[in-house]
Amino acid sequence: MRFAVSTALAIAILSPSVGAAETLSAVRYDKNKDGILDETEALVWRLHVQDPILAKYDVNLNGRLDPAETERLRADSATSFSDRSRSVANDVLFFKNRKIADIDKVASSRPPPAVPAAVKPPKGGCENQQRLFVRRDRLDTYQYREGTFITGFVPKSKAKGASASFTHDDLDRSKSATINGRVSYVISQNDPMSPCFTGLPDDPYARHDFSVPSLFGTTVAVWTDAQGIINSPRTRNERSALKAGFDAQAAIAGGPFFDLQYLIASPYAQTDFRGEARIYGMTAAWEPFAPNVRLGGTIGAPATKYLDWFWQLRAEADVKRVDVVGATALTRGDYVWTGAVARLHLTPFPDRSVYDPFGESLFPDLVGRFYADITVNYHREFNRGIEALLWGAEVGFNITPDGAASISVSYTDGLDKDTLIKQRQYLVALNYKL
Numbered sequence: 001m002r003f004a005v006s007t008a009l010a011i012a013i014l015s016p017s018v019g020a021a022e023t024l025s026a027v028r029y030d031k032n033k034d035g036i037l038d039e040t041e042a043l044v045w046r047l048h049v050q051d052p053i054l055a056k057y058d059v060n061l062n063g064r065l066d067p068a069e070t071e072r073l074r075a076d077s078a079t080s081f082s083d084r085s086r087s088v089a090n091d092v093l094f095f096k097n098r099k100i101a102d103i104d105k106v107a108s109s110r111p112p113p114a115v116p117a118a119v120k121p122p123k124g125g126c127e128n129q130q131r132l133f134v135r136r137d138r139l140d141t142y143q144y145r146e147g148t149f150i151t152g153f154v155p156k157s158k159a160k161g162a163s164a165s166f167t168h169d170d171l172d173r174s175k176s177a178t179i180n181g182r183v184s185y186v187i188s189q190n191d192p193m194s195p196c197f198t199g200l201p202d203d204p205y206a207r208h209d210f211s212v213p214s215l216f217g218t219t220v221a222v223w224t225d226a227q228g229i230i231n232s233p234r235t236r237n238e239r240s241a242l243k244a245g246f247d248a249q250a251a252i253a254g255g256p257f258f259d260l261q262y263l264i265a266s267p268y269a270q271t272d273f274r275g276e277a278r279i280y281g282m283t284a285a286w287e288p289f290a291p292n293v294r295l296g297g298t299i300g301a302p303a304t305k306y307l308d309w310f311w312q313l314r315a316e317a318d319v320k321r322v323d324v325v326g327a328t329a330l331t332r333g334d335y336v337w338t339g340a341v342a343r344l345h346l347t348p349f350p351d352r353s354v355y356d357p358f359g360e361s362l363f364p365d366l367v368g369r370f371y372a373d374i375t376v377n378y379h380r381e382f383n384r385g386i387e388a389l390l391w392g393a394e395v396g397f398n399i400t401p402d403g404a405a406s407i408s409v410s411y412t413d414g415l416d417k418d419t420l421i422k423q424r425q426y427l428v429a430l431n432y433k434l
Helices: 002-014 039-050 052-057 067-095 100-109
Strands: 132-135 162-169 174-190 214-232 240-253 260-271 278-289 307-324 333-348 370-381 386-398 405-415 422-432
Touching: 039 052, 052 067, 174 240, 174 422
Parallel strands: none
Antiparallel strands: 132 174, 162 174, 162 422, 174 214, 214 240, 240 260, 260 278, 278 307, 307 333, 333 370, 370 386, 386 405, 405 422
């Protein structure tokens, strides 16, 4: 699997639009005629797809223009220039030494030269980079990327999305609002999986040693996270956590166990929906990616034609100071939490067309529409000996084919470490993802 990942990452680095339609036949690039493209052959083929000039003049298929090939390109360019220059030279001979009035008279009888149409450069690179993310929580942002290497590790259709609901009861004159969402904006990103990557190696053909860990990009993003309920009139079980902060994220590629590891530091300020609480903290987290065990996402075909799945793991330490309690069950003082969050994603009727263009889905109208998640949060506070276990399950349906909107039913049970208020609730929500 390490070979597959290294190939995927190499292709993602060398092309900002890997998912583009490849129309160049790969037959020519199978040098040993074994019916498949090895890593080197696939790399040259992909470079030629991206650059038609390279495809035309790189006759020895080594992925670069050698001196002889460069000379052929120069000669063809000179010939084209010479052909275009002949007609210009004839006009120069005709018009030279003539009076301006005569030249204007002849020129006015000729059709005006065609004005070249304004050609807009195709969108690509940083213009296509997604910076704004609207999702359910931190795990739902998937390291601030929407897709990589064909369908991506985790496309938007598998995300949960943010939700908000409002209830007004005329009988008991009460109102209630429930909000679960996180809005993030990427300020800076230098990630080899993004179209804005600027750190290409000097030799893009060099084989990367994935057995040695190395820095593999950085991301800085600001975010606001809202989770909870606000009631009017206020009730005893009201709980909410409103946070704002930023993520400083670094990716480590390679190593003996994981293909990618994400290290995230997140300072934040926390209050509640009423603006009463005053809490400050810092979270340090670690999120691994290993597609051979479907951890963090997947590369390759879905697990089966009936069901695809992957899981996520986030280990974290959260240190916070509570100055004002507000709409929480916390007490004033310092908290030191350590623990982890694990989430299992299930996708019935996955899309296999990218990997098997001739395969037919049993239910084509349901491809990528359903999803189910099971999430378990466990944290322990060492100063006070508190254990917080919170778990939830959700089943959703993507209303739009791209997954931008969905409807879901969820159940949550346990103790939330950010508020220390017991939860046991069902929620039907309309979700939005970006």
